[in-house]
Amino acid sequence: MKLPFQIDLQDKVVVITGGGGVICSTFAKAVAACGAKVAVLDWRQENADRVTAEIVATGGTAIGVAANVLEMDALRAAKETVNRTFGSCDVLINGAGGNHPKGTTTLEYYNLGDETKDELISFFDLEPEGISHVFNLNFLGTLLPTQVFAADMVDKEGASIVNVSSMNAFSPLTKIPAYSGAKAAVSNFTQWLAVHFSKVGIRVNAIAPGFFVTKQNQALLFDEAGRPTERTEKILSQTPMSRFGQVEELVGTLLWLLCPEASSFVSGTVIPVDGGFSAYSGV
Numbered sequence: 001m002k003l004p005f006q007i008d009l010q011d012k013v014v015v016i017t018g019g020g021g022v023i024c025s026t027f028a029k030a031v032a033a034c035g036a037k038v039a040v041l042d043w044r045q046e047n048a049d050r051v052t053a054e055i056v057a058t059g060g061t062a063i064g065v066a067a068n069v070l071e072m073d074a075l076r077a078a079k080e081t082v083n084r085t086f087g088s089c090d091v092l093i094n095g096a097g098g099n100h101p102k103g104t105t106t107l108e109y110y111n112l113g114d115e116t117k118d119e120l121i122s123f124f125d126l127e128p129e130g131i132s133h134v135f136n137l138n139f140l141g142t143l144l145p146t147q148v149f150a151a152d153m154v155d156k157e158g159a160s161i162v163n164v165s166s167m168n169a170f171s172p173l174t175k176i177p178a179y180s181g182a183k184a185a186v187s188n189f190t191q192w193l194a195v196h197f198s199k200v201g202i203r204v205n206a207i208a209p210g211f212f213v214t215k216q217n218q219a220l221l222f223d224e225a226g227r228p229t230e231r232t233e234k235i236l237s238q239t240p241m242s243r244f245g246q247v248e249e250l251v252g253t254l255l256w257l258l259c260p261e262a263s264s265f266v267s268g269t270v271i272p273v274d275g276g277f278s279a280y281s282g283v
Helices: 022-033 045-057 072-085 128-152 177-196 230-237 247-258
Strands: 013-017 037-042 061-066 091-094 160-164 203-209 270-273
Touching: 013 022, 013 128, 022 037, 022 045, 022 061, 022 091, 022 247, 037 045, 037 072, 045 061, 061 072, 072 128, 091 128, 128 160, 128 177, 160 177, 160 247, 177 203, 177 270, 203 247, 247 270
Parallel strands: 013 037, 013 091, 037 061, 091 160, 160 203, 203 270
Antiparallel strands: none
């Protein structure tokens, strides 16, 4: 990856969960371009291997590791692999997360009679297992990897954790109550963890992306012909920059947070990267 500026992460060991996804694969390539040794964790080995191959092909150093962020045994095994291959972890990027249809309503607003329409999923139809899946993936999927990998980082110079939150954490979006609540928990946990680790040299921050097109939200934002949906039009009308973000536009914030020379006094923050969405009242 060609960067507009360079941050020195030479020989730092960076672990990235959700590393096979659109956002975190970009993060993995960016930190590798800065000299880091990158462990790409994904629940699918083939996804981790694909990103690893792309990094290695450009001269970077990386390994792909299969690990479910909700399984402690898998995370411990992943840590053993990382430690054996690269050494102890310096940086953890918690990027695993996502939504699920069983935690999503069909309509933005509840109307009388919705519960009688078989094709609709109203608030009253949301299934506990769907809510649990979304909440666990996003919140526990941040907490558990931190328990495993942050043990390497205690009293280590330049140690940093970056979580991936969302603009949903600031203001919940319609249709996705489980995801919004889970990301709010991630933001709160980021602040809690920053205080908890403040005496042992680990800085903890989060990035809250605005609207970026990923594999998970593609169907919500564009129809089968590639035309913008009504939801896309609403999003862009409330985003002062009037466009979706490009994933590469998250990289500058990430690298700033990882650079002690640039952000050594920054901890406990949740930084929006949202094209002005959070600043706009709609009027």
